[in-house]
Amino acid sequence: MAAGAAFANSKTFPYQEFEQRIAKKDFRDMTKEVLPTPCMVVDLDLFEKNLKTMADYAKSAPIQLRPHVKVHKSVDIAKRQVALGAIGITSATIAESELMSRGGIKGVLWTKQPASYNNIVRAIALSKADPTFMFVVDDASVLAKVEEAAVAAKVNCRLVVSVFAGLTRQGIANGQPAVDLAKRVMSTKNVSFEGWMAYSGGASHTKGWEARRKKSVEDLSGVNETVALAKKAGLPNGIVSGGSTGTYNMDHELGLTELECGSYVFMDSLYRAVGGKSDDKVYTDFENSLSIITTVDSKHHAGQATIDYGNKALLQPTDQVKGMPWMKLEKQGAEYGILRWTDGGGETKVGDRVEIYCSNLDMSTNCYDRYYIARGNQIVDVWPIMGRAGAAQR
Numbered sequence: 001m002a003a004g005a006a007f008a009n010s011k012t013f014p015y016q017e018f019e020q021r022i023a024k025k026d027f028r029d030m031t032k033e034v035l036p037t038p039c040m041v042v043d044l045d046l047f048e049k050n051l052k053t054m055a056d057y058a059k060s061a062p063i064q065l066r067p068h069v070k071v072h073k074s075v076d077i078a079k080r081q082v083a084l085g086a087i088g089i090t091s092a093t094i095a096e097s098e099l100m101s102r103g104g105i106k107g108v109l110w111t112k113q114p115a116s117y118n119n120i121v122r123a124i125a126l127s128k129a130d131p132t133f134m135f136v137v138d139d140a141s142v143l144a145k146v147e148e149a150a151v152a153a154k155v156n157c158r159l160v161v162s163v164f165a166g167l168t169r170q171g172i173a174n175g176q177p178a179v180d181l182a183k184r185v186m187s188t189k190n191v192s193f194e195g196w197m198a199y200s201g202g203a204s205h206t207k208g209w210e211a212r213r214k215k216s217v218e219d220l221s222g223v224n225e226t227v228a229l230a231k232k233a234g235l236p237n238g239i240v241s242g243g244s245t246g247t248y249n250m251d252h253e254l255g256l257t258e259l260e261c262g263s264y265v266f267m268d269s270l271y272r273a274v275g276g277k278s279d280d281k282v283y284t285d286f287e288n289s290l291s292i293i294t295t296v297d298s299k300h301h302a303g304q305a306t307i308d309y310g311n312k313a314l315l316q317p318t319d320q321v322k323g324m325p326w327m328k329l330e331k332q333g334a335e336y337g338i339l340r341w342t343d344g345g346g347e348t349k350v351g352d353r354v355e356i357y358c359s360n361l362d363m364s365t366n367c368y369d370r371y372y373i374a375r376g377n378q379i380v381d382v383w384p385i386m387g388r389a390g391a392a393q394r
């Protein structure tokens with residue numbers, strides 16, 4: 001039997017040509033059915049809508065947008081964000097910063113300070129190669145090491161002081177300690193002071209829009225005191241960068257000059273549950289534009305089936321099954337997951353494709369190599385997910 005004959009709804013696709021076709025960007029007859037699973041698929045219409053919603057909002061607020069790329073790790077996506085008005089991108093690791101900068105993205109802001117020899121050397125090299133690159137410091141000892149390396153390399157580094165905004169993982173204490181560090185930056189050789197980074201990560205997933213706004217106000221109050229004190233002390237005005245997808249439509253009123261939102265491009269099931277301004281239960285401002293396609297591989301027991309989406313593909317019981325809210329996911333093992341359902345909802349059968357909304361975007365995208373870009377059922381492009389493997393990852 002010809003391969004295509006068993007799949008009445010799909011054409012016979014020459015799978016042996018799959019990679020060559022992708023390399024040539026020849027997507028003829030490449031539909032979702034022929035993709036290997038589990039794989040990540042982006043609904044292009046919904047994705048473009050998300051990008052436009054955020055870009056339009058930033059313009060109208062007005063506030064600058066420097067979107068976080070840890071969620072997508074894709075130069076293709078960063079370029080689209082810049083084309084819609086973003087002033088650069090925000091990154092979590094030096095490797096992400098290098099990849100984005102080498103991919104042609106200007107205005108990269110790296111939000112972790114370089115505390116190790118490896119990170120300092122790379123931050124200096126990137127500052128040399130790309131004078132628009134900025135990175136944070138929240139500690140005078142790191143600043144001293146950066147100065148030494150920058151002077152030796154005859155490079156200027158653009159520094160942003162990371163201040164506490166409710167998240168204990170980083171940020172110098174607000175008020176005098178923060179201002180003193182900024183003054184120290186000003187008097188350090190081969191560096192310039194560019195402003196403040198204040199990521200209020202605790203606010204981003206606070207449930208309910210009003211509660212989220214209250215948390216964001218609390219988290220940013222110390223930051224605003226610092227900025228006022230710095231002004232009084234004669235420090236130059238600079239950027240105040242922070243915010244998230246959860247707080248994008250409040251932060252322009254709370255002292256930030258730019259937003260570092262990341263998840264809005266795709267959204268995940270945990271973010272959708274935080275509730276929005278218009279709907280307290282579901283955060284509908286942005287659409288679920290990313291799903292993971294899986295295949296039902298086995299089914300022999302009532303009320304359950306096995307899919308090829310397991311621990312290695314980052315199955316989480318909080319993931320959601322697209323279009324089938326009665327289905328629940330359970331971990332089974334490295335390569336398998338269990339779909340479980342209660343009577344009345346509807347079943348799946350062997351060979352079915354089931355689409356999953358992941359719970360935690362940046363964790364999941366880090367497990368996949370590429371996004372298959374789809375308009376409806378048709379694949380129209382493939383974008384690599386970069387910087388995941390080997391030394392370049394960090």
Ligand SMILES: Cc1ncc(COP(=O)(O)O)c(C=O)c1O
Pocket residue numbers: 068071090092111199201204242243244245246260261262263264
């Ligand atoms: C420093 C920083 N800024 C911004 C963000 C983006 O947040 P979100 O994905 O919630 O929009 C993150 C995400 O973890 C972050 O670590």
